[in-house]
Amino acid sequence: MALPGRLVLLGHPVAHSLSPLFQNALLARAGISLQYDALDVAPEGLLAELEVLRAAGAAGNVTVPHKESMAAACDWLTPLALRVGAVNTFWTDDEALFGDNTDVGGFVATVRAHAPRLPDHAKVVLLGAGGSASAVLAACEELGVARVDIIARTQSRTEGLAAHFAGVAHVASDPAGALSRADLVVNATPIGLTDDAMPIAPSLIGPQAAVVDLTYRRGETPWVHACRARGLNATDGLTMLVEQGALAFDRWFDHALSPHEVRSVIWSAIGENR
DSSP states (O other): OOOOSOEEEEESSOTTOSHHHHHHHHHHHHTOOOOEEEEEOOGGGHHHHHHHHHHHTOEEEEOTTOHHHHHHHOSEEOHHHHHHTOOSEEEEETTEEEEEOOHHHHHHHHHHHHOTTOOTTOEEEEEOOSHHHHHHHHHHHHHTOSEEEEEOSOHHHHHHHHHHTTTTEEEOSSHHHHHHHOSEEEEOSOTTSSSSOOSSOGGGSOTTOEEEESOOOTTOOHHHHHHHHTTOEEEOSHHHHHHHHHHHHHHHHTSSSOHHHHHHHHHHHHGGGO
16 A cells, blocks of 8 residues: 555544554654644534545544444445444545454454453443444454343434344343343443543442443543442553554554554553553
């Protein structure tokens, strides 16, 4: 793939994102003369912005709330992005827009790092039904999870997601029971990104469960802290951010750095911003 004309992050909001910090560190280490910029693009402005990026031969990442809209806008999707129905990594070739999903690999790596004792055929509760939730479900298929109960506000989206991943996913008919029995509880909503709100009360989660909050912020989210205070093994989405970012960099620049060096540079760049 040719060197991108621009490298960007598309989202709304994006000011909190650590992606520019570590992607620019990776570019500097690899000696690539590009800058990774965060673009705050409202949903109604996405398609117009994509036309500009096509013409510039851009590549980049996509975050909330654009992942599903980006999948619909792409001219070509990897099989994984097609399965997920959401794109978080893109590039252009002759103004054609290509999309991939590295969130799946990022979530698999997160589970293996933070819940290595997850039992075979584990039971998962997933909070949310957006693009990130879809990536979690694809990862659960890869991990051999037995069942995922989805709890989300919008019934139609929840039912659609459960139907798309019918082999593993179900609309939670008994949310309280599912939470009490879960081996892993995942928050795939943006709740807690900018305030002290929590997606659910930690007291509803069984003591055996590991907890992953895909939301991350400096000092971790209030939900992660509250879950830990209850004695739960809880982590935020930073490992997923790092892993999906490493996979995206490899996609854009064809392994310009070794996997070990990529991850070392990312964690070093994040540093005190953790």
